[in-house]
Every structure is written in structure tokens, then in C-alpha cells.
Amino acid sequence: MDEWLVQLYTFLHKQPGLNNIIKLKPILRLEDDRQVSPFNRSSSYSRSETANAYLLREGSSKFPLVKRSLLTDDTVYAFLKGIGLSEPDIVDEVLKCILPLYQTGRFALVNDMRYQQSISDIQEALQRTSHRARQELISTLNKTPFILASNVKMSERAWKTPREVYSKTEELLTWFEGNEQIWFIAEPFPESLCGDLNVPTHLRPSARTTTDTSGHVVIRDVRADHVRGLHGFDPDAKLDGLEYALDHITSDKARMLWDFLLKHRHLIKGVVETSKYTTFSDAQRKEISSPIGLLCSHKAWLPDENGDFYSPDELFLTNLPEGFEKSTDEARELAIKLGMQKEEVLQLADKLGIPHEVISLIQHNPAVILAWYQEQERKKVSLPSSLANDPDRRREKATEAAYSATVKTYKAVSMNKRISAGNSEVKIYLRNHHTNEAGQLICQLCNQAMPFRLPNGEEYFEAYQYTEVLGKEYEANHLALCPNCAAEFQHACLTDENERADLILNVDSTVNEEDLIVYLDMPAHCQLRFTQSHLIDLQAAIKDWLEADPVSPEQESSISAT
Ligand SMILES: [Zn+2]
Numbered sequence: 001m002d003e004w005l006v007q008l009y010t011f012l013h014k015q016p017g018l019n020n021i022i023k024l025k026p027i028l029r030l031e032d033d034r035q036v037s038p039f040n041r042s043s044s045y046s047r048s049e050t051a052n053a054y055l056l057r058e059g060s061s062k063f064p065l066v067k068r069s070l071l072t073d074d075t076v077y078a079f080l081k082g083i084g085l086s087e088p089d090i091v092d093e094v095l096k097c098i099l100p101l102y103q104t105g106r107f108a109l110v111n112d113m114r115y116q117q118s119i120s121d122i123q124e125a126l127q128r129t130s131h132r133a134r135q136e137l138i139s140t141l142n143k144t145p146f147i148l149a150s151n152v153k154m155s156e157r158a159w160k161t162p163r164e165v166y167s168k169t170e171e172l173l174t175w176f177e178g179n180e181q182i183w184f185i186a187e188p189f190p191e192s193l194c195g196d197l198n199v200p201t202h203l204r205p206s207a208r209t210t211t212d213t214s215g216h217v218v219i220r221d222v223r224a225d226h227v228r229g230l231h232g233f234d235p236d237a238k239l240d241g242l243e244y245a246l247d248h249i250t251s252d253k254a255r256m257l258w259d260f261l262l263k264h265r266h267l268i269k270g271v272v273e274t275s276k277y278t279t280f281s282d283a284q285r286k287e288i289s290s291p292i293g294l295l296c297s298h299k300a301w302l303p304d305e306n307g308d309f310y311s312p313d314e315l316f317l318t319n320l321p322e323g324f325e326k327s328t329d330e331a332r333e334l335a336i337k338l339g340m341q342k343e344e345v346l347q348l349a350d351k352l353g354i355p356h357e358v359i360s361l362i363q364h365n366p367a368v369i370l371a372w373y374q375e376q377e378r379k380k381v382s383l384p385s386s387l388a389n390d391p392d393r394r395r396e397k398a399t400e401a402a403y404s405a406t407v408k409t410y411k412a413v414s415m416n417k418r419i420s421a422g423n424s425e426v427k428i429y430l431r432n433h434h435t436n437e438a439g440q441l442i443c444q445l446c447n448q449a450m451p452f453r454l455p456n457g458e459e460y461f462e463a464y465q466y467t468e469v470l471g472k473e474y475e476a477n478h479l480a481l482c483p484n485c486a487a488e489f490q491h492a493c494l495t496d497e498n499e500r501a502d503l504i505l506n507v508d509s510t511v512n513e514e515d516l517i518v519y520l521d522m523p524a525h526c527q528l529r530f531t532q533s534h535l536i537d538l539q540a541a542i543k544d545w546l547e548a549d550p551v552s553p554e555q556e557s558s559i560s561a562t
Helices: 002-013 016-022 074-082 090-103 113-127 134-143 170-175 191-196 242-247 251-263 291-298 329-338 343-352 356-364 366-379 391-403 423-434 483-492 497-505 532-548 553-561
Strands: 039-041 049-051 147-151 157-160 183-185 217-222 225-229 269-275 284-289 410-412 416-418 462-465 478-481 517-519 527-529
Touching: 002 074, 090 113, 090 134, 113 134, 113 191, 170 251, 242 251, 242 291, 251 291, 251 329, 284 291, 291 329, 343 356, 356 366, 391 532, 423 462, 423 478, 423 532, 462 483, 478 483, 497 517, 497 532
Parallel strands: none
Antiparallel strands: 039 049, 147 157, 147 183, 217 225, 225 269, 269 284, 410 416, 462 478, 517 527
């Protein structure tokens, strides 16, 4: 039987004119003794032919092969080659035998020898870079779920297309951490194949890259409808896993994203031109943020030095922690595109002497700051005033009053203690001179109203003696103090008793009443304020005492001790 076929083929080899006819006649004997035509046409009008069998003298193939015993005859081999049959081809084999298995999803999810064999066949096929069917191979590969992948979150396994998977690099593992939408190629998988299939190994944007002659991105280019993004901007630019990463931000992801955005800052925000003309004359311009830009400007993902995350509009470039590129022009440009706080604000803060962190505190808590301001306004009480109608007349009268003041009396008790003169008159005196228009008695040291009232309705305050050196009871030698300031004055005032008297004499009682101030050596409140009448009276008292008894305070205290 085979012998007869050898004779037939030898005869036909001499009749090349019959080639077109015999191509579609069942003259071919296969290894399994089936009889087929050399080629198939998809339709009678079609010119493209698919071989039904291949020529292979040695080795194995998944393709149907022409009966090998026939091929030992060189004339037969030459005849079959002559009508267009060929040796099996790895690209064809992948396209026709391997990928269809994966397209039907018939493979069980086991890491078997077959998978490894398929992968190495695909790898080999892709290396035939000048093959006529290369484009078809690549587009079929991209549509075929032939890659075994595992889910980053659930460690599930599934078949995925090259477009659906990522390489398991450290960068991508960090970026997609916890994101269950993401599938990584299950290992082992040849690295070169990842490259050939264009599987991502690092963060990269999905954005148009086709540009026109002036370097602008072509978005639409049809008759009377031309759209382009200026300077590399694509309004549809996206980044895989961005929203998830922003919602589950860590400092590593934030730094990674910052570096990514530095490199791709042209994709954040840009101008899109629309025109009826290819020349873009009379173009309409619009500034747009891409999906990348929108997400990165509004989510809280930028860390400050403490590792707390803020949205860009809450942060200055200088607030970013170590490890973030922030001093370059690129970083400043990025900060502007993201809408970060402006450096001018910081310069203003520096001018005003306000610490930078206080600036953002003010900006982010306007309600709190306003409430604080109102509280301060409320606290601002009006100062009391007690102006003398005729200061000279008051000085005269004060001198007379001082002269007729009672001399302090002492009584020997366990300690030398002065018996207090009529304290109620002193209090009435102080009340008269230190109550403001609103009826509040104001402390001479802290300028605040007295903190509470007694059950009888009167404000509680301390009438504290100003200086011990005076030997007479002068009402004016007392201060109206709140309990706090009284304690501070009593226990922490380091200004010596004599100096206190001198300080009073040095104040010009005719200046503006607000400036009638004596500076004391005290830890918290060092400005002692007087009303004009009170000051005139006290000056008169001190002068009176000096005229009457100009002895030194040491002698004075020893006299009074007897
Ligand atoms: Zn006070």
C-alpha cells in the first residue's frame, strides 16, 4: 500500500501543474494511517491555507505527522515540501495545540510537568522574533489564561492572562499588600518570559504615550475632532491598586508613591486641548486632574515627621519625614500639583515668628482657634480708672491725709507682729480706686477681674500692704490683688521693701493712666499697675514718712521691735 503512494507522489512530483488541485485532495497518509488532504481552506473563496499535517523524520510533536516510513524516500520528501508542507513549527504548535487547552480552562490547578512544558514551549516560541505569526502569537497569549497565579491576600490559585498578573517583586508585594484584587504569577516562572509578556515588575502608570509632532499626547484624532493633552498629560492616567494603597497607607507605600509621582508628575494634572482642526487653532483649553491626580490630592496619605498621615492640602513640603525627596525643583513642582501648603505661608510664618506646626494647627482648626480668640476677647476686661480731677489739689490733700495718718502700733507677742489697722477702710479705698466701668474690681497685677464673689455679693480680694518701711497706716500703701497674685507677691516678690518705695516715687503720675506701672522682680506678674489717684496718694504717703522719720529701714525695724 505505502509502495503505491510512493509511486503516486513520485509521479505527481513531475507534474507541478497539478499542485493546486492536489492540495485539497485526500492524498496524504498520516502516522495513524488516516488519509487527509495536505491543506484546508476555511472557505472556498479563502486564499489562506492551513496545513493538515507536518513533516518530521525524527523526534516528537503534538501535530499530526505525515507517515514517517514514506518520508525516508527523498523524492517523496521533496514533493511534499514542494506543495508547501513543512516541519512542525514551535509558534504554530503553541498557537494550535497548547493555547487552546488553556482557552477552554480544562487544566486542573496543579503544578504539573505539563504546565512547565507549556511555559517553556511558549518561551521558545516567543524567541522566534521574526516569525510571520509573531503578532498573532502575542495577541493570543494576551487573551489566554495560561499563567498560574495566586491571590496576594487569600493565596487562592487561578489561571490568568498576562494582563491580569504581576511579578512577585518586593516593590509590588509592598504596594499591593492586602489587596485581594491582585494576582501574582505563581513561581517558578522564567524571568525572561515576564519581560516578553510585559508583565509589570514595578509600579507603572497606565497612560497614553503616543505623542504628536510637538510632544503632546494624542487623545482623539478623528475628522473634525482632535483632542490632545499638553506636555505628556493624559487625563485618563491611572495607577493599579492606587485607591486601595491610599486607603491602607503605610510609610513605605507613601514613599514609593511619592517617588512614583516625582517621576510621573506630568500625569497628575494638565491641560487638555480640543479643536476641530489638526493644527489646534482656536482650541478650547481645560485644566483637568487625572484619576491619579484626584486620588492623590484628596486622600490622607502623606506622613509628617511623627508618621501621621495627612492629605496634601494639610501639609507643607518641609513637613515630610526623612527619606522623602523634598528639596529639589521636581519636589516643589509636585507639591504644587498635589495642592500642598504653599511655602509663602511658611515664609510669612517665619516673618511673624510663628512656628510652622502652629500654622497648620491654625489652618486645620479654624473653629477652635476662633473660639480661643473669642475667649481671649472676653477675658480682656477694661482697666479701672481713678483720675484725680485736679492732681495738684489731690497731692496737697494726700499730703495732709498722710500727715494725720496713725502711727503703726506694735505689741509684743510670740513674734513682733503689727496689729492691723482698720482693714475695712483700706478695702473700701481700694474698691473705690480699682473698680472698672463694668463694676468689676480689677487685680493690680494680672489685670483680671477678681475670681469669685462672697455670699454677701462682694468680690473677694486681698488688700495687701505694698511696703513695710512706712511707719504709719496709709490706706494707699495697699494693693488690690486677686488671691493668686497676692500669694505670688507675698512669697515670690524679690524687690526689696525700700526699693519698692523708691520705685513709686520714680513714677510720673501725670502720664497716661495705663502707663502708671511699677516693675517688680516677680516670677509671673511683674507689672504692678496703679490708678492715678492711688499713685498720687501713695507717693504722698511715702514722702510724708520720709520727711517725718528719715532713718534707715534697719534702724526703723529695730526701733519698732522695742
Ligand atoms: Zn491677680
